Amino acid sequence: MKINLLLTGNELMAGDTIDSNSSMIANQFAPLGWRLHKKVTVGDDIKLLCEEIDLLSRDTDVLIINGGLGPTVDDLTADALAKVSGNPLEQHPEALEHLQQWAQQRGYQLNKANLKQSFLPKGSAIIPNATGSAVGINLQHQGCIIIATPGVPSELRPMLSQQIIPFLQSRYASGYIKTVRIGVFGLGESTLQEMFDHAFPDWPETIELGFRASFPVLEVKLTARLAGMDEQLESWKNKVKALLAEHVLGEMPCTMAAACLQQLNDKRSNMVTAESCTGGLIASEITRIPGSSSRFLGGIVSYSNSMKAEVLGVSWKALEQEGAVSEVVAQQMLSGALRVSGADVGIAVTGIAGPDGGTEDKPVGTVWLAWGAADNIKTLCLRLPFERPFFQNMVTALGLDLLRRYLLGVDTLPATASRYKVS
């Protein structure tokens, strides 16, 4: 089955919006062995939309259109479909009924803008939308199945899994594909490539190998496209894991926080955070994960010196003599957090995220990390030459990784930490 994708919206061309929908579609299709062949994005321009619908539906089995089904004047998908297919717009009774129910549930009054959403090209079938006002459109044109979907991700997601995939499965068989993704942190892409070249001169042609940097995780992806490859894939997965050892976070999807939580689960330990320059990001990354409450007791975002002293018990003397960004303050932040929370282990970070606040001694990008248990606190000073948000993301990733390695009982540093270590 050949699948093309057409995305529409001025916001996608103007850079206002980052498209995550095509990734969602690809991800939902992947387990069935369905791959996107080509993806085209155009603005809300009726002429260009018509051209692309015509072109993309010619050489493909399925064309999925995303966006342009909303109530406003710049939503042109139904109109373009009507023009290209020669089926004029008419009010669709099921679409109207859907709109009425949608409005009733919310205590809304349907307005004229909303009602536009009930007009579809003649001969279309509707695709129910469980959460939004716009129904999807299913229309055959020159032997191609055209499916128009709403641009709102939370509406697209269930429409894909509950409506579109079952419909396409009833038309097209799914192929065999099996993928293993291993999340890695602490090695660069070209180091990885070299390690593979050396360790696996006999890498089999039947397994595609790919690397993908998805900050902060580097993903190693093994893909088999032939049936009966399960065992071979499993065996190569294990070889890869053995080669990369402590740098392996786990199988994807796996975040830095999830890998750290996994170690906490293995060791039946719980943790706490004390954050200054990351401002709650470490805690937030951990608590994104369902069930984190069993291992994460809490955190203190001690942005002001006063909170460092009053809540965490950092000594005013240390703050005044060494400054807030210093080894002793990082250590005291961690011991304070461990004390007030009763946690077994923790992470503390204090640094200068910038763009202001740097000094000659401690320029922007300087950060002290402390991690470990009350009787075994490790520390490290880095100088990370990155802009504020990336600096915060990097410190968060490193903090979580250092605690993960601590729990794992290894003392190697991830490559980034070695590279930017202040000697």
Place this chain on the structure above:
Amino acid sequence: MKINLLLTGNELMAGDTIDSNSSMIANQFAPLGWRLHKKVTVGDDIKLLCEEIDLLSRDTDVLIINGGLGPTVDDLTADALAKVSGNPLEQHPEALEHLQQWAQQRGYQLNKANLKQSFLPKGSAIIPNATGSAVGINLQHQGCIIIATPGVPSELRPMLSQQIIPFLQSRYASGYIKTVRIGVFGLGESTLQEMFDHAFPDWPETIELGFRASFPVLEVKLTARLAGMDEQLESWKNKVKALLAEHVLGEMPCTMAAACLQQLNDKRSNMVTAESCTGGLIASEITRIPGSSSRFLGGIVSYSNSMKAEVLGVSWKALEQEGAVSEVVAQQMLSGALRVSGADVGIAVTGIAGPDGGTEDKPVGTVWLAWGAADNIKTLCLRLPFERPFFQNMVTALGLDLLRRYLLGVDTLPATASRYKVS
């Protein structure tokens, strides 16, 4: 100037990666009045790449290719350019020199995979890369300027601003375009459309009006494409702001946290957070903003009951009798956080993010918010039927907005809060 964009990478087709580069390119081009005409994305497939380079370079002035310049075997852009243009790959002395310098600065040894990056189609000019190993490629083909750029965002960004834009400016004049974007929170898109229809029957044709939902902010965008429109645009901007009143966050880019910080600056107040179900996300959103330290004293992520009691002084009696998700606990979390931090105002949230932890009385999605000053604490209970990450994002947005409205001195609720309020 007509500009097409070709993105390449299996990760973009497989859904592994969300493309933010095209948005970056569009955003850097926008102030010059340069708009992207069409965007095509294909996988690492040499045949498809060659086809699209050929097609997309035919009807355009500029073709920008993004991705496929890396050291690994699936990086095919230089190869495809060589094939399409008929200029064979040869080692480019400047590219080689760049690679050598890049490696030297990092104490790396160049390997064979890296050296591949020095081979470019004959006749190419290189585009320096300040941060990465891959130089960009500038090549003329059938009257079109083809520019190949690296896929790593941090390498693309400076290459665009420092190399590509100045180069294109020297070739093409920039057009007039002026855009005003107003960030709004608390009104739905179709309510907005109706308000505009009613209030502005005389909306001028010379100003394009667009709405864009960029969760959680709704953006109202006014665009003028004719010279000399500055005054008119300014005047309509002010009319729009007056119409939308307290729902206006500010001019974009503006986050919920930035709008709240702006009010804190106006009132010369500082704040604190006490978070349970959002797990540090509110603090993290605030501290993303440079200079937030002058208004944000810190926060407590009191995930465990013990931290609620020990650090914030929430009474064990309240925790046992009313439960952690209750009005009195939200109030006590806020008063505790105000007390330990000495802040003027704050936000506290306690709720059930799910997927587990719900009860019949307090199902997943229940959240108590408390906000205001020690002598004037407001509370609200909502039941938000969203999945964990979206629930956390929504509670964060609402918490920040409720504090913003409090500081502004208005007592209207944003529409989402009214809709999901537990009566």
